[in-house]
Every structure is written in C-alpha cells, then in structure tokens.
Amino acid sequence: MAQRWLRTNAARLVGAFGTALFLLAVGHHATEFSTHDGMGPILAVVLDGAPALGLVFVGYRLSDSDLSTDGRWTVWLWCLAGAVLIGAVMGATVLVRTLEGRTIAEPVFPLLVAVEAGAIAGSVAGYYNARARADARQAERVTDAFVFVNTLIRHDLRNDLNVIQGYADSMATAPEPDADDPTVILEKTAEALTRIETTEAIADVLIGDPDFEPIDLAAITAEMATRVDETFEVDVTTDLPERACVTANPGLRSVVDNVLENAAEHNDADEPRIHVEVTVASETVRLSVRDNGPGIPDARKGAIFETSADGSTGGLSLVGTLIDGYGGTARIEDNDPRGTVFVVELPRATDPNSNDDPVDAVETARSRAAG
Template sequence: MFSPPDASAATRRAVPLGRWSVAGLGVGLLAVAVSYVAVDGRLTAAEFLRFGVPMGLALVVVALGLWLRTAGIPADLVGVVCCWSLAGAAAMGLLSGWTSLLLSVEGRRMLQPASVVLTKVAIGALGGGLLGVYYTRLQQRTDQLAEQRNRLDEFASIVSHDLRNPINVAQGHLELARESGADRHFEAVADAHDRMERLVDEVLALSRRGDTVDDPTAVDLPVVAEEAWATVETSGMDLRVETDRRVVSDDRRLRALFENLFRNAAEHGSTGSDSEADDAADTDGGTVVVGETEDGFFVADDGPGIPPEDRERIFEGGYSTSPDGTGFGLPIVRRIAEAHDWRIRVTDSAEGGARFEFAGVDGE
C-alpha cells in the first residue's frame, strides 16, 4: 500500500512497459520472421508459405498484447501473461532442439528449417499467453472472492461487536430513564441511536466504495474539496486549498474521500493515539490543507499526528483511537483510493500533524 516518494517516477515508467510487454514479444517474433525473408531477398510463394504462418501467429500475439493493454488488466498481471508467453516460447524452442538432437542420432539432418522453428516458438508464445490470460482471470476472481470474504468478516465484526455496544448502552439508559425520568438518560439513548445510524451509513459506504471506477472524468480538486468541507462538522477548523489541479476521478467518491479525511482530522485530531487527540477533538481551531504533489495530491492537518507504528492499522476496519469514532472512515478512504488505483502514503505534515498523500493520480 505504501510506496516511498523516490520510487514514484520509476513506478510510472515501469507500468507502461509492463502493459506493452506481451505486444512487444509479438513484435519481436514478427521482426525475426520478417528478417529471414528480407535477408533472402526473394519473396517467392514458397518463402511466403514457409514464413507466413509464424508471421500470422506473431500478429495474433501482438493482438493479444493490445487486448491486454485495453482490457483494464493491471500491469503486474500483464507481466505475468508475458512470463507465460516467454515460458511457452522457450518450451517449444527446447522441444525443437530436442527433436533436432533425436534426428541427428538417427543420422538425419540435425538442424530444422528456421520457418519450422519460428512456427513452433510462435505457437508456444501464443499458447503460453492464452494460459497466462486464464491464470490471471482466475487470480483476479480469487482476489475478488477473498475481498468479499474480508468484507463479510468486517460486517460480522460490526454486527457482533460495534453495533452491540451502542444497543446495550441504549437499553441500559432506557431502563434508568424509566426509573428516574432524568433527561440525561434520554440524551444517552439518543446518542447511542445516532452512533448506530452512523455505523450503518459507514458500513454501507464501505461496502460500496471498493468497486473499480469505470467512467472517471476530470474534476476540479479545489471545488470537490470545498464541497466536501461544507458537509462536515469541523468544529471551527479552517480549510486551506493550495492547488488548482484537475484530476481524473469519480467526483462522488472523491468527495466522500475528502469528507472522511476532514471528519477524521476534526474528530480525532488526525487519529492521534495519545490523550492529546481527545483534547483536540474537544477544542476549536486548527487548519486542514489540501495541496498537490508531483503525481497526486495530499491532505494534511496540524493535529498531534499519527505514530509510525499505527500508520497501517488506521486502515483496518473498526480501529479507532477515539471512543466516539467508528473506525471505518479511513478504511473507506483506502477503498476509494484502491478503486482509482491510487497509492496511499501516511507521513507527518509540516506542522507535525498527519499528512495523507495520494500518488498515481491522473490529471490534466
């Protein structure tokens, strides 16, 4: 999930290369086949017949690579398909060598025609690539099932624990209210119901934010941030937007990302793990900054910050350092970022608070 800043440029260069790897393999096979015809200098019917088959197979491998490039398959899985293609080509090449060796033992001509070897290698590359596509599809399905299972585990935890606590609180204060009639007990019941309502809303949001973004559009980052700020109770804090960047995203989900980060800064003092966080939640003031990075944007505050040992735990469902927190705001942020294929990095802000950086963001 977390990537060092100095690795972002190398990552951006590696991703396009990975997506074009299978097509590049097909182009290489095609170039080798064409080179044999060009060296001979005669495009006879026999030459075309001998090398037409490996050329056609190479073009099919190129088409497979182009399809992988446009099918939305992650670059790392495209690289896996390329490895399968290379393995298939190598296996068929070794098979050709073994066949030649057997022929030599029998006293026949040892070397096979180049067109035959190229045909076998191209068949191996194409067959390996198709097996790789099947493997990647199976891997994606396995990952989806594992993600669904993890969500079910989270929901079971919420039902069995997180929702049970406010229900018990409400029942206890309801009994005391019937006996004493004190207003504070009714207020406690109302607070418990508010907490349950918020838990239900955030669980629904968590279940819906993990899907991929199918139709992103260019949106103004400052506009979305200010719209999100207007919908969150920020306890007298100020928002400072230091960018006019346009990013390609789902504006509705991007607004939900900002809302949860702003709410996190206001309620927990940026999820600080000590008593200062609770004090920060009860006091007014403070500033949240939205700015841009080389390949994305960040949201930073001037609260107590997040200790390094907690910077991965904060994205776990149900984890919160505040007794009033649900622990699902930052997991929602993580899900939204993953849906956009963004990378999250948590570090310290210039004021010593928390800074959430989002890398790999497409912009205009």
C-alpha cells in the same frame, strides 16, 4: 521510470513482440518465393505468420481487458517465458542434431513456429494466472468486508442500540422521564444511521466497487476533531480551510475518525495535545494529525497501515486500505520534539460549490480501487 513505463505498457509489449515475429517470418520466407515453386512458401508464411498475428491480437485484447497493470505485466512475463522456454527446447534439438553431424535443411522455420507457439501458450497461461490472482484478491476483499461489517454490527452498532433501548425504557417506565431522553434517542439514532452509511461505503471500497464523489474533508475533520475533543481528555486544535473536497466516499469519515482516535488514545503526555491541519494544493489535499504522545518506532512505521496478521481490517489497517482505494497515500513522521505526525494525502476533487477547476481524480481513483 523505465520499469514503470514497461509495466504500464505490457499489452503493447505483447503486441510489439507478435509484430516483430510476424515481420521476421515474412522476411525469412520472402526469399523462398523466388527459389521454390508451388504452395510451399505460401503455406510456410501462413503457418509461421498466423501465430504471430494471433499474438498481436492477444496484445490488443489485453489492452482492452479489465486486468490491473500488475496483471497485464504478469501476462507479458508469461508470454516471454513461454517463448524462451519452447524456443530453447526446439533450439536444443537443433543443436543436438548439428553436433551429431546431421544436416538440417531449415532450422529457422521450426524455431520461429516454436517461439510463436510458446509465446501464445505463455500468454494464455499468464492471463489465467493473473485472473486467478485477481479473483483471489477479490475474495479476500469480500472476506475483509464481511469481517468489518460483522465487527461493526456486533460492537459499535449494538452499543448505539443499547443506549437507545435504555433511554426508551426510561421514558416508558419512569413516572417523570427526563426531558433530554428524546434528544439522546434522536442523536443516537442519527449516529447509528450515519454509521450504517459509512459502513456500506467502506464495504464498497473493500470489495472494489465504490462510488466516488467529491467529499469535503475539512467539514469531516472539523466534526471528528470536535467529537474527539469532547470524548477524550486531550486538547484538540485545528487549522482548516473553509472547504477541501477530495475524491472519496462516506467511508472517509472512518479514516479521519481512526487517525484522530489513535492519536488521542495512545497519548501519554501530561498535557496531551493534538493539532489537526488540512492544506489544499493544486492536485492533492493533505491531512496532518500531530500529537505529543510517545511516538512510533521506525521499525513499525512502514507496517502500521498494513492488514493485521489474522487478516482482519480494522483501525489503522482499515485506514491504509481505504486511502489506497481512494488513490491516496499515508505515511508517519516524527513530531518535534515528541510525538507522531500522521500525514494523509488524497486526490483533490472539483468542489461542486466552487468555480475552481482542479484536477478531477474521480476516474483515476475508481480505476485504482477496481484494480
């Protein structure tokens, strides 16, 4: 708990460190005004206090920056490391002179200046380090988005277009086209358009620039459960509320679709079954997908949602990325007596069609995705 508070308040720590150094400098040089005449004490306070105030300003700017919590923590660590390193070097020189028996008139003054200079230099270096890491993560997100879009265009969307083309050719060449051909074309066209919309939403999350809104998880789950029940040889049952709005975007369809398809594809039971449940709490909405398949070994549960070794983002790794972007969590449990339970929890959003007023987590999720 304390470590979490420290990481969250890294910018304040930088500012507090600068304030402490400034007060220490003023307190040290205050006694010189009564023993020394002229501009010396004033110049000493300026030389000693200005860097400390600069460090306070660094803390203020850091709190107003777009760096993530981890990025700000990195700046604080570099600030502290710079102060310790430069201060230690200066302290070592003072120690050497003392061991030599030489008289050092005032060691505190140069030590304070060294610590302050090291803290500022460390803060600047830490900021650019954190910024470089953030840019690298952003570049990785963009790469993942391009890989995902390319995969979808080459596979899923091409399949839809091939079906449309096949039925269109049949209508154009057959003497008596099947009456269902236009319906199939319309259905596949609608699926393709929905897939493009979903893909755009997923790419936004991967890039880190999503537009969140209340999405009805219950409606999406009902639609995906029906599709899986009709597509796979598996019995799908549901327990869904009338509505369950969460903070997400249309990419949520891919989360539910991938989890349900995974449960169906890997179910090797003689009578494969999947039970899907959505429950609404005060601040979260939970999606539970239970199957009676072979289960997942404990060694793999922690890494099942991670990005694959080749850096691609697909299947359950895509699910993990999206859920994290939405500010939610995902975990895997053992089903009793056999199988797996996929549990996804997402921030509950205000239902635009209801007078209920749950915690609105849109801004929280947007900040998490940007960070």
